[in-house]
Amino acid sequence: MSADFFPGSPGIDVNAAVQAAADLLAAIGVSSDSETAARTPARMVAGLAEMLSCPAWEFTTFPNREGQHELVLARDVPFTSLCAHHLLPFSGVAHVGVLPGQRIAGLSKLARTVEAFAARMQVQEELGQQIASFLEERLECRGVGVILAAEHLCMTRRGVRAQGSDTVTIACRGDLRDDPVARAEFLHLAAPQTRRAA
Ligand SMILES: Nc1nc2c(ncn2[C@@H]2O[C@H](COP(=O)(O)OP(=O)(O)OP(=O)(O)O)[C@@H](O)[C@H]2O)c(=O)[nH]1
Ligand SMILES: [Zn+2]
Numbered sequence: 001m002s003a004d005f006f007p008g009s010p011g012i013d014v015n016a017a018v019q020a021a022a023d024l025l026a027a028i029g030v031s032s033d034s035e036t037a038a039r040t041p042a043r044m045v046a047g048l049a050e051m052l053s054c055p056a057w058e059f060t061t062f063p064n065r066e067g068q069h070e071l072v073l074a075r076d077v078p079f080t081s082l083c084a085h086h087l088l089p090f091s092g093v094a095h096v097g098v099l100p101g102q103r104i105a106g107l108s109k110l111a112r113t114v115e116a117f118a119a120r121m122q123v124q125e126e127l128g129q130q131i132a133s134f135l136e137e138r139l140e141c142r143g144v145g146v147i148l149a150a151e152h153l154c155m156t157r158r159g160v161r162a163q164g165s166d167t168v169t170i171a172c173r174g175d176l177r178d179d180p181v182a183r184a185e186f187l188h189l190a191a192p193q194t195r196r197a198a
Contacts, residue, residue, distance in 0.1 A: 017045040051082055051089070054119040059138055060106040069142065071182070073097040073189055074110040081118035081127060083154050090124065092150030092166060095190040098135060099143035099175050099182060110135070124148055128171035136173045143176035145186045 021041035025032050032040050073095065080091035096110040117130045128146045135144045149168045156163050175182045188194065 012045070012049050014045065017049075018042050021045050048082075048087075051080065052119055052121070054112075054116050057109075057112050057116070059109050059113075061103040061109075061139065062106070064100050064102055064104050068100050068104060071097055071099060071186060071189065072104065072107075073186065074107060075190060075195070077111045077114050079114050079118040079148075079150075081120070081122045081124075081150075083152055084121040084123050086154035086158075087121065088153040088158070090122075090150045090152040090154070090167075092148060094131070095145075095147040096131065096135070097143075097145040097176060097186045097190070098139060098141050101139065101141040103139060105135070105139055124150055124152070124167055124169050125171075128169045132171040132173050141174065143172070143174035143179070143182060145170070145172045145176035145183070145190075147187075147190050 018041045021044040022032060025037075025041060030037075032038060074097075075093075075095045077094040077096060078091070079094055080089050082088070083090050094111075094114045096114065098105060098110070113131055113134055117127055117134070128148045132144045132146045135141070135146075147168065147170050149166050151166050155167075156165060170187075172183065172186075176186050177183065
């Protein structure tokens with residue numbers, strides 16, 4: 001298998017990773033003898049590589065010509081990441097709010113920021129903080145707020161098996177952290193009951 005199989009993951013030693021996956025399966029007593037499972041080690045590596053990489057992109061901004069200094073909020077941005085403790089997926093939605101300064105972000109870049117930081121082994125709290133710090137630094141804006149709501153398979157499908165539970169974390173900067181009115185508006189608009197009817 002060539003390294004071209006893993007676009008965007010130049011750091012992966014494919015042969016070593018596939019051998020390690022095969023060794024892991026053998027060590028836990030899972031046979032990869034059948035035609036069905038013969039390529040499972042390679043698929044395991046490809047799947048992990050895919051989840052730990054994202055396409056290259058540019059953080060595009062525009063001048064804030066009309067003075068949009070109130071909240072801009074991207075809601076229900078889906079994401080999937082890998083739990084740093086168990087290497088199992090955790091997935092859910094992000095709500096990303098910005099109080100713009102001199103420039104406004106291309107809207108898709110809020111979702112791309114979520115996608116880029118999710119494409120790592122993560123702890124949910126740190127994922128939210130990394131997204132907030134990145135946007136605050138890049139946009140030099142008055143405030144950033146990131147709410148993540150996610151199901152951790154390591155918590156719902158194994159271990160304590162708390163099926164149906166999700167975890168919500170909040171990471172705020174600037175006025176979305178310090179101004180109670182701005183923060184309350186952000187939290188209100190991120191809440192499910194404010195969604196448009198489907
Ligand atoms: N704070 C935080 N904890 C997480 C996250 N993802 C997984 N964990 C927790 O990390 C902890 C790891 O605890 P350990 O006791 O070392 O692992 P474990 O024996 O598999 O624990 P159990 O999941 O309780 O079976 C667990 O409590 C997980 O629920 C996360 O994003 N944030
Ligand atoms: Zn976990």
